[in-house]
Amino acid sequence: MAAERVGNPVVAIAPTVKSTAKIVKLAIDSPRAMAFACYAPTAQDAERLATTIAGENGLRPAPGVARRLVDTTGGDRAVISREIEKLALYLDAAPDRPADLDHHALDAVGADLGDAEMSRAIDAVIEGRVDDLGAELAVLEEAGTSPIPWLRQLVRRLIALADMRGEIDRGDSVDAVMKRHRVFFKEEASTARSLRRWTPVMLATAIQRVRTAERAIMASGNAGGVVAEAAVVALSQAIARRN
Structure with missing residues (x-):
């Protein structure tokens, strides 16, 4: 911070720093740095956020709807926004023509996607099983949810x-590395295959x-x-060619 000019900005994430x-005082006192505190939202914060976003899209959530939105999206603001936009379109709602958002609308078009469904699609991408990936993507599309959660999991x-x-x-062995990273024993074989197939350059590109x-x-x-489907199919095809 004493330098007049540097090549790149630096971001330091320190969740345990008081x-x-x-270092916090140093950043606050320096004209070339800043300190910014972020806090994970509580469940109530997330529900209020969902209600606010719904209101901005002309929706009036019924009791319990905001909580369902938070639960099905993992509290991810971006995903909540996309789900609400989809629901507003379904209900033909807008700020100038508000509509009630009830549980029936969530049942009709809301996200109902579990970890198992996402994991199967991700496994197909990682392992280069292009045919299986097509079927799994169809399941995800039928669920009507945003691709963002499974893209982030990927x-x-x-x-x-x-x-x-x-x-x-x-120089470490595959077995030692998997043990250090606590790979689930049922996933050891597939993980070992993936580690042989994926090069560092391919992983960075993916x-x-x-x-x-x-x-x-x-x-x-x-x-x-x-957009998401095209990206993951291309990755799966690249791995399939290496097999």
Whole structure:
């Protein structure tokens, strides 16, 4: 911070640092830095957020609807927003023509996607099972949910593989790395295969492509779920060719 010019900005994430810590005071006192405190929302905060976003889209949530929205989206603000936009379109609601958002609307078009469904699609991508991926994507589309949750879960899986692959490239054995990362014993065989198939360059490229797809879906006037589907099918095909 004493330098007049630097090559890149730096972001330090320190969840356990207190406001009285020296590094926080240093950032506050410096004209070249800032300290910003973020707090994870409580369940009530998330429900209020869902209610507010619904109101901005011309929806009046019935009792319990905001909680269902939070539960089915994992409290993710971006996903909540997309679900509410979908519900507003379904109910033909807008700020100038408000409509009641009840549980029947959620049952009709709301997200009802479990971890198992997302995991099957992600496994198909990682393992290059293109035919299976088509069927799993159809299940996800039928659920009517935003692709954002499973795209983010896919990124987390790719990052975990990248971390393990880096340790292997530094000389550690596959078994030792999987044990260190506490890979579930039923997933050891598939994880070992993935670590052999995915190169560091492929993992870095895949992470970038999935994140690009997520940003594209969150942009206004986007093409919808086809953006995510095209990205993951391309990744699955690339791995299938390596097999």
